[in-house]
Amino acid sequence: METPFTPPLPGGTWRLGDSTVTRFGYGAMQLAGPWVMGPPADHDGALAVLREAxxxxxxxxxxxxxxxxxxxxxxIREALHPYPESLFIATKVGATRDAQGGWPTARRPEDLRKQVHENLDSLGVEALDLVNMRMGDAQGPRPDSIAEAFETLVALQQEGLIRHLGVSNVTAEQVAEARGIAPVVCVQNMYNLAHRHDDDLVDHLAADGIAYVPFFPLGGFTPLQSEALSRVASRLGATPMSVALAWLMRRSPNILLIPGTSSTAHLRENIAGAGLALSDEDMAELDGVGRA
Structure with a gap:
């Protein structure tokens, strides 16, 4: 029986710490229940998406x-453990959940140690590939010092429980502060075609070989809407979301995409969308969306 041909993923690869990963990745958040609370409605379907990825x-x-x-x-553990040697799993700490579905911060040293050990236990690993230190709150970054929290993760890294460190939901100043304490291999912030506040940071990190991982690449709970985006999509015979992913993929080589989905068909659509070829004219037209 012939093995089905699988085309290469768009964007190639990036060196994340000591590992080479595909620039097109997968974000698992949407596998949980509504508002990221509780189990999925389709347990077997969730496992299928992970295995398909x-x-x-x-x-x-x-x-x-x-x-x-x-x-x-x-x-993830049920679907993929024992994990392929090539698989790189990134997680994050710094927030918990309350009964109302909120995201209260939890960044005291004892909180972070507890969260790291919970991630180790639930994923079934002895060391986490990457832990992102999540700062700010649900409304975005806040100008607080990252030092105490990040130093806690550095200590856990020195104990052999974490391989690489990253930061999430942070300001450029917090990135610089964290990098002054220990090496940072990635920054994970909200960024997409319409939310371009990190443009300078993306370029600065690219020059230093540090990955930038945008969350909500398609707008999150408020999907992207733009006349220019719709025009380019119509011209290319593609969906606006495909164009938005393709724009991110071309925006900078250090951008790693992690769009989430609970559907294998949608996963394949996202991959195809990210591989859409955008001309210089398309990019110029799209570039005006977040700068208006």
């Missing part, structure tokens, strides 16, 4: 024990 060659999966909570990590 790895089967298509994706080597970068993003998760957090706060999703569910514990739901997405347990699904």
């Amino acid at each position: 790895v089967g298509l060659g994706i080597t970068h999966i993003d998760t957090s024990d706060a999703y569910g909570p514990r739901v997405t990590n347990q699904l």
